[in-house]
Amino acid sequence: MREQLLALEELAKSDLAWRQIDVELADVDAHLVATRSDVDRIRDLLERERQQLTEAQRLKQTHVDEIATIDEKSIRSKKRQEVARNNREMEAMNREIEVLKREREERTAEAARLEEVVVAVGTQLKAHEADFKGLTDMLATEESEAVQSREALLARKALHQGARKELTGKVRPEILRIYQIVLNRRGTAVAECKDGICRGCYMATPPQLYNVMLRAEKLIQCPNCQRILLPPNLSR
Numbered sequence: 001m002r003e004q005l006l007a008l009e010e011l012a013k014s015d016l017a018w019r020q021i022d023v024e025l026a027d028v029d030a031h032l033v034a035t036r037s038d039v040d041r042i043r044d045l046l047e048r049e050r051q052q053l054t055e056a057q058r059l060k061q062t063h064v065d066e067i068a069t070i071d072e073k074s075i076r077s078k079k080r081q082e083v084a085r086n087n088r089e090m091e092a093m094n095r096e097i098e099v100l101k102r103e104r105e106e107r108t109a110e111a112a113r114l115e116e117v118v119v120a121v122g123t124q125l126k127a128h129e130a131d132f133k134g135l136t137d138m139l140a141t142e143e144s145e146a147v148q149s150r151e152a153l154l155a156r157k158a159l160h161q162g163a164r165k166e167l168t169g170k171v172r173p174e175i176l177r178i179y180q181i182v183l184n185r186r187g188t189a190v191a192e193c194k195d196g197i198c199r200g201c202y203m204a205t206p207p208q209l210y211n212v213m214l215r216a217e218k219l220i221q222c223p224n225c226q227r228i229l230l231p232p233n234l235s236r
């Protein structure tokens with residue numbers, strides 16, 4: 001039985017390493033997903049800023065157009081003022097010119113304010129476009145690195161699969177069946193049992209069972225977690 005237990009210990013180590021490879025593979029993929037979502041976020045931000053810029057430019061243009069219309073109206077009012085027949089008409093034209101002048105000032109101020117917005121958003125957009133370029137470049141590098149890591153991990157996994165076949169060949173089928181059931185249920189199938197404590201679930205084993213287990217003559221499973229118990233220093 002000692003040899004069977006030794007083979008199980010080896011198998012457990014191999015399975016743990018195999019599991020580690022899967023964890024690393026998942027890490028590589030998760031990192032890529034995170035970077036891609038950063039790229040998407042910046043792309044959305046850029047799109048919103050472009051829309052903001054277009055909208056500010058459009059609004060500013062309506063004010064500029066309106067100023068041109070006001071200027072035309074002012075010229076007409078001044079011409080009518082020149083041909084005014086009496087004071088009443090003259091004053092009416094004065095008021096009209098005054099109103100147009102105030103409106104022109106308001107429109108000019110608003111156009112200037114919008115020009116500031118256009119400049120500010122434009123600057124922000126340039127900075128974010130640079131960020132975006134940096135991120136997409138980084139993603140391209142990471143993607144090619146991830147592909148390489150994946151290939152290396154898959155190669156290691158293939159190696160482990162070969163090694164596992166060899167290790168399982170050393171274990172008797174009925175023992176391997178128990179090992180596989182516990183592995184599927186618990187994630188690990190063997191546990192060292194030291195000072196009467198199962199190191200898989202940290203529960204005490206009955207003293208009599210512990211003594212039998214120490215002799216390594218029978219396959220003993222933890223009564224609590226069902227892991228196959230290994231005596232301490234089995235391989236020494």
Ligand SMILES: [Zn+2]
Binds near residue numbers: 191200201203
């Ligand atoms: Zn246990």
